[in-house]
Amino acid sequence: MATVTVPTEQPPSPPPSPPPAAWYRRAARGALADLSPLRDNPDYRRVWAGQAVSSIGQQMTAVAVSVQVYELTGSAFATGLVGLFSFVPLVAFGLYGGAVADTVDRRKLGLIGSAGLAVISLVLAVQAAAGIGQVAVLYAAVALQAGFFALGSPARSAMIPRLVPAHQLPAANALNTVSMNLGLTVGPMLGGVLIGAYGPQAAYLVDTLAFAGTLYATWRLPALRPLGDRKGRASVLDGLRFLREQPNLRTSFLADLAAMIFGMPRALFPALAVTLYGGDARTVGLLVSAPAVGALLGALFSGWVGRIHRQGAAVLAAVCAWGLAIAAFGALRNLWLGLLLLAVAGCADTVSMIFRNTMMQVAAPDEMRGRLQGVFIVVVAGGPRLGDFESGAVASLTSPVTSVITGGLACVAAALLLAARRPAFLTYDARHPTP
Known part of the structure; x- marks a missing residue:
């Protein structure tokens, strides 16, 4: 007579053990922004911090200018003209500033651009505190701001490959995007609070002081002259x-x-x-x-x-x-x-x-x-x-x-x-x- 083999019941498999805490920490570090450019490059770290602070200040000024123009004119069209007065210098001086940045010490050009922006913000603070109330002054200030920004910005951006190694450039550009968007999100909110409490002159004054970080960081940089034997224009x-x-x-x-x-x-x-x-x-x-x-x-x-x-x-x-x-x-x-x-x-x-x-x-x-x-x-x-x-x-x-x-x-x-x-x-x- 044939025997029947009854399979023995296998014990249930234990549930898979959860990944160790170290795995979660590594995954989190891999997802978050790579901070190695800030950690490894002191010059870049100072430049990044200065730009983050000044970006917040510049957005505060942008809000204050719009508020002032609208209060003086009551016209949405006049407020919209602020963009036009900034657009033309951005295009013209952006191309020119890029050409200059390829022939001079980029550190000095960055200093000139930031110093000019700080002076214009101070002028805006003075006119607001004095109650001058001239829209033409605001338009002229916006145009000058755009010109100084376009003159210095190509130099500041072209500095980055000289401050961090090539393999860290993607991370550095991501961090630059963080500083820019911090300005776009935090700046208008802080500007609105300051303008509501103390008037537009408060936002302008904070912006002026914020440029101290950028000026200090740029001043600490080594000379960033053109490489090789490039001369002329x-x-x-x-x-x-x-x-x-x-x-x-x-x-x-x-x-x-x-x-x-x-x-x-x-x-x-x-x-x-x-x-x-x-x-x-x-x-x-x-x-x-x-x-x-x-x-x-x-x-x-x-x-x-x-x-x-x-x-x-x-x-x-x-x-x-x-x-x-x-x-x-x-x-x-x-x-x-x-x-x-x-x-x-x-x-x-x-x-x-x-x-x-x-x-x-x-x-x-x-x-x-x-x-x-x-x-x-x-x-x-x-x-x-x-x-x-x-x-x-x-x-x-x-x-x-x-x-x-x-x-x-x-x-x-x-x-x-x-x-x-x-x-x-x-x-x-x-x-x-x-x-």
Whole structure:
């Protein structure tokens, strides 16, 4: 008779043990922004801290100027002219400042730019305290501020590859984005509190004092003269010709322009706040601040960017993510989901900016970095303003919602077209950078 074997019951497997606490700590460190550029490079640490403080002060001044102009005129159009008076000097002096930064000591040029900004902020504080009440004075001050900023900014940006090693540049650019977005989020809030309590002169005075950090940090730097035997003047046209002949760098600029021109619905926020959400000025404030909050969070959790070598592909992926988030924002009717999508778009913009800056700093030779940073300022300043015009024009022909959705989709289409026209950009490798 055959025997029947009865399988013995196996004891249940023990549940998997949770990862040790050290694993969680390593994962957290890998996700958060890489602080090694601050830890390892004292000169960069001082420059970063000074720029973070002065960025907050500059945003306080921007709010104070708008408040003053509106109080004096009661006109939204007159307040909007503040942007025009800053745009023209930004474009003109951005290109010129980039050319100068390639021929002189960048440390000295950075000092001149920061000192000029501090003096203008002091002048604004004096005029506000004295009750001069002349809009022309405010417009002139804004134009001079934009000129000094555009003159010194290319030099400050072109310094970074001389202050940190190449492998830390992605982390350094992420940290620069943190300081910039701290200014965009904290500055207006602090400015509003100070203006409400003590008047616009308080915001101007704090901004003036904030420049002390930037001036001190720049003063402590070693001389940052041009490398090699470069002499004479650097031509703006030479910089533009260089950019035209370098397909990877040119594509990175075109990708940013596509995002800003087609996918920037900033000018439509007041109309959307009323028609889409039934809100008021407070809703507009939430819409304006949401991308900056997302950008700040993206920079704070940027520890992974240093491990990405295909930076061209990352730029186009980030631009597509921006466009899709903007299109989805236009398609929805829920305010909180809309704010979340705007924050996602801001985060994607941060990723794109980190990699575009890194490509420009590594792939471009030192003698061209100033001029390329000047072009970068023009793109950053001009792109959103062209985007305001594009979104407003489409909205006037269709509707604000249609303008937002089609703009976001056009941004994605432009990124895909760039990928098709320039496949080598997708394979750009940060370990073997080619401009």
